[in-house]
Amino acid sequence: MDVTGQRKEHVIIVGAGLGGLTAAIALLKQGFRVTVLEQAPVLGEVGAGVQLSSNATRVLALLGLEDVVEAYGAQPTGKEIRLWSTGRTWPLFDLGTASIERYGHPYAMFHRADLHKALATAVRDLAPYAVRLGSRCESMDTSGPKPQVVLAGGERIEGDLIVGADGVHSRVRHAIIGPDQPVFSGLHAWRGVIPTERLPQHLRRPVGVNWVGPGRHVIQYPLRRGELTNFVGIVEGSDWAVESWTQQGSIEDCLRDFQGWHEDVQTMIRSIETHFKWAFMVREPIGHWSSGCVTLLGDAAHPTLPFLAQGACMALEDGYVLARALVEHPGDVPAALAAYEAARVERTAKVVRGSNENATRFHNPKLADEQGATQYIDEQWADDKVRERYEWLFAYKVDEVPV
Numbered sequence: 001m002d003v004t005g006q007r008k009e010h011v012i013i014v015g016a017g018l019g020g021l022t023a024a025i026a027l028l029k030q031g032f033r034v035t036v037l038e039q040a041p042v043l044g045e046v047g048a049g050v051q052l053s054s055n056a057t058r059v060l061a062l063l064g065l066e067d068v069v070e071a072y073g074a075q076p077t078g079k080e081i082r083l084w085s086t087g088r089t090w091p092l093f094d095l096g097t098a099s100i101e102r103y104g105h106p107y108a109m110f111h112r113a114d115l116h117k118a119l120a121t122a123v124r125d126l127a128p129y130a131v132r133l134g135s136r137c138e139s140m141d142t143s144g145p146k147p148q149v150v151l152a153g154g155e156r157i158e159g160d161l162i163v164g165a166d167g168v169h170s171r172v173r174h175a176i177i178g179p180d181q182p183v184f185s186g187l188h189a190w191r192g193v194i195p196t197e198r199l200p201q202h203l204r205r206p207v208g209v210n211w212v213g214p215g216r217h218v219i220q221y222p223l224r225r226g227e228l229t230n231f232v233g234i235v236e237g238s239d240w241a242v243e244s245w246t247q248q249g250s251i252e253d254c255l256r257d258f259q260g261w262h263e264d265v266q267t268m269i270r271s272i273e274t275h276f277k278w279a280f281m282v283r284e285p286i287g288h289w290s291s292g293c294v295t296l297l298g299d300a301a302h303p304t305l306p307f308l309a310q311g312a313c314m315a316l317e318d319g320y321v322l323a324r325a326l327v328e329h330p331g332d333v334p335a336a337l338a339a340y341e342a343a344r345v346e347r348t349a350k351v352v353r354g355s356n357e358n359a360t361r362f363h364n365p366k367l368a369d370e371q372g373a374t375q376y377i378d379e380q381w382a383d384d385k386v387r388e389r390y391e392w393l394f395a396y397k398v399d400e401v402p403v
């Protein structure tokens, strides 16, 4: 670090998503020079929800952004399991003050655009010109002494470290690891946001709900202090394989996919403004995602199905741990990247595997009739099983993990 508090490394982050922006804030706060290259001509996020458990809201707090939860989040009192057919309800876990008492931080549910805007504002406050829009990374050149990002127009941008935070179709990953081999999961999701005032009173409670049923499930939770309700309906047995946030489907197709499901589910589907469709790809976790002075974070490093609601949480954790590793290994980027990977590979692979398992758990054929379902739910969502599946996630301390 020089006398002005500036560190000498210039970090280039490719992608201004939730992960790239969090990394930028963490690095800027540590005195690094940061440039974020974003392909989009304007900053923004899709109209959808994102849940952040205590392990990720801890990152926000450590970055001085705890107010974001109060300002934009919804803090549910708990999560519930509901049965697709009868609507019978089981508690899953308590949240609200219980999350704060147990883990020190809240469980919060955001509209992605709100969270993204808060992170982008924090980056701009620290470094007004750090984000370069309309800058699409086409490839990488790692042949010289310092790695370079090659932009779509041919311009080259050199850094001491390049971080690929460019999501599930990462160009940086392609350059340093090679093409990935996604396998279509046979699952697609319907996504939609509902103005909560359109819903009947009993669907406006401040809780998150996982509706489970044979071959499909629905996730429902409040956003933006409860003004909006997020709906995600996952359907098995699909041959529709487009992995995109912007693809739209029709209300008729969505209703058809949930034919026979409880009236509350039908009500939500009919209240959605636009019915978006997303196909899920499965990718095996990898053991390394760095090469020389280039690394990855978030979905670029460990894309996952969202059935533990942890993809964005992992991206936030990655950004914070990466900044800590660079501080702990001053002037030695490869050593910092080795420490960063060592801290993150096992945890993120466990998230990928746990998410795959939840797809099977949520869609089990035993859920078809009420008697079989009751036994299955009592067993699968027993307190000790729930603790085993979630405690290691929520209790993680991003500021204490050794790097």
Ligand SMILES: Cc1cc2nc3c(=O)[nH]c(=O)nc-3n(C[C@H](O)[C@H](O)[C@H](O)COP(=O)(O)OP(=O)(O)OC[C@H]3O[C@@H](n4cnc5c(N)ncnc54)[C@H](O)[C@@H]3O)c2cc1C
Pocket: 014, 015, 016, 017, 018, 019, 020, 037, 038, 039, 040, 049, 050, 051, 052, 135, 136, 137, 138, 165, 166, 167, 168, 169, 170, 171, 189, 191, 232, 278, 297, 298, 299, 300, 306, 309, 310, 311, 312, 313, 314, 315
């Ligand atoms: C239906 C669904 C529900 C989900 N729910 C949750 C949840 O509740 N909780 C949770 O934690 N996670 C959830 N996730 C996962 C979460 O959305 C992702 O894990 C998270 O967005 C990953 O963040 P990221 O920053 O790594 O990538 P992204 O959010 O994909 O951001 C990548 C950024 O890079 C930019 N970019 C891409 N290519 C280039 C390029 N070549 N050059 C320059 N810029 C580029 C993109 O424009 C974008 O801004 C969900 C995912 C889905 C599909």
